[in-house]
Amino acid sequence: MSGGRMAGMKRGREGGNGGRPGSIDVDLVQRLVGGQFPRWAGLGVERFPSGGTVNDVYRLGDDMLVRLPLTEDGAADVVMERTWLPRLARQVPVAIPEVLGAGEPGEGYPWPWSVYRWLEGENPEAGAVADPVGLAEDLAGFVAAMSSIDLPGAPAAYRGGPLESLDAATRTAIEKLRGIPEESVDCDAALAVWEAASAAPAWDAPPVWLHADLMPGNLLVDRGRLASVIDFGCMGVGDPACDLFPAWNLLPAGAREVFRERLGVDDATWIRGRARTLSQALVALPYHRTGNPAMAANARHVIRAVLGPE
Missing domain, CATH: 3.90.1200.10 (Aminoglycoside phosphotransferase (APH), C-terminal lobe)
Known part of the structure; x- marks a missing residue:
């Protein structure tokens, strides 16, 4: 399988702070994007499967994704990334996530969320690394x-x-x-x-x-x-x-x-x-x-x- 992502999960903060929001689904993501980023309102939205515990991830069109925190800790991470990712990107030798849109709470969803550029590639698998x-x-x-x-x-x-x-x-x-x-x-x-x-x-x-x-x-x-x-x-x-x-x-x-x-x-x-x-x-x-x-x-x-x- 190939395909990129700016996925959100993976540290598994056992427990986490704050309750989880209500149902996050394609309809909610469409309403959030359409209401806050009208230029992307007509793009397709599809949930991206993830083993994540901190964020839900949705594909937006062909070259973007939406990441929505599932916990209050994750929401704090979103804000931190907006501050630091642009500054780090100039100093590391590989691509890192690029924030294209800074979403805010709305439509019943309680926390900041972000739109990122889609990154191509696949996750490596321990025991099956090609090089x-x-x-x-x-x-x-x-x-x-x-x-x-x-x-x-x-x-x-x-x-x-x-x-x-x-x-x-x-x-x-x-x-x-x-x-x-x-x-x-x-x-x-x-x-x-x-x-x-x-x-x-x-x-x-x-x-x-x-x-x-x-x-x-x-x-x-x-x-x-x-x-x-x-x-x-x-x-x-x-x-x-x-x-x-x-x-x-x-x-x-x-x-x-x-x-x-x-x-x-x-x-x-x-x-x-x-x-x-x-x-x-x-x-x-x-x-x-x-x-x-x-x-x-x-x-x-x-x-x-x-x-x-x-």
Whole structure:
């Protein structure tokens, strides 16, 4: 399958703030677009299937899409993206979302929403990457470009703080998984990885710019190479280990080493990145295992990649 998107989902903020709006459907999107952007009123609207938990996505005509937050957190992300995406776009080596229209609450829908340019490509799939070394090089180039950005007033990245801020949630998730034997997670090994990382040196330099959610669902590839990075709702500054996620959630072992080498990652940062990636997977698996197959499958992949032989 090919096709682009500026999709919205993918970090799965378990819980989220605020209730969900009423029914979002094609009719609502048509009324919102027609009322606020009359020039696009005659274009076709079609729901775009997504495993997302933060936004609903609709195709608008041939070259746009509409993204509507499902939670109050997601609504805050929409506003943040309007501020920062145009400034980041000039400083990264691949396409990122371009906001074409800033929608406001209306027609019973309570939050800001946006119209984006459609981006071509497809999501890569762990275990089926066409050009793993090339993709590793591309991802390293993107991460390096992000970390070199110097824009004042940056927000703090979601999950970008000290590793200890994830400690309680990680340990709780491990105990939940002990009670789900059918998942076959080696919880003792997971705990050992987490505790080893907790003992590693913390990041003690100034925070760097991060995407902070480099999941396969937030990447678009073309013929195996990185074409676009999407969904910047977690962006901000923080520990650079937060942008090492693709090493374990997507890349095979050989390409993982290429990714690390291109970035010049020191041992302590690598250890923290591995633990952060594992933590996200451990939390996601019990939460999504029965309701979001795509996110649950990626969580299982990460757990295998981290706990398996390096």
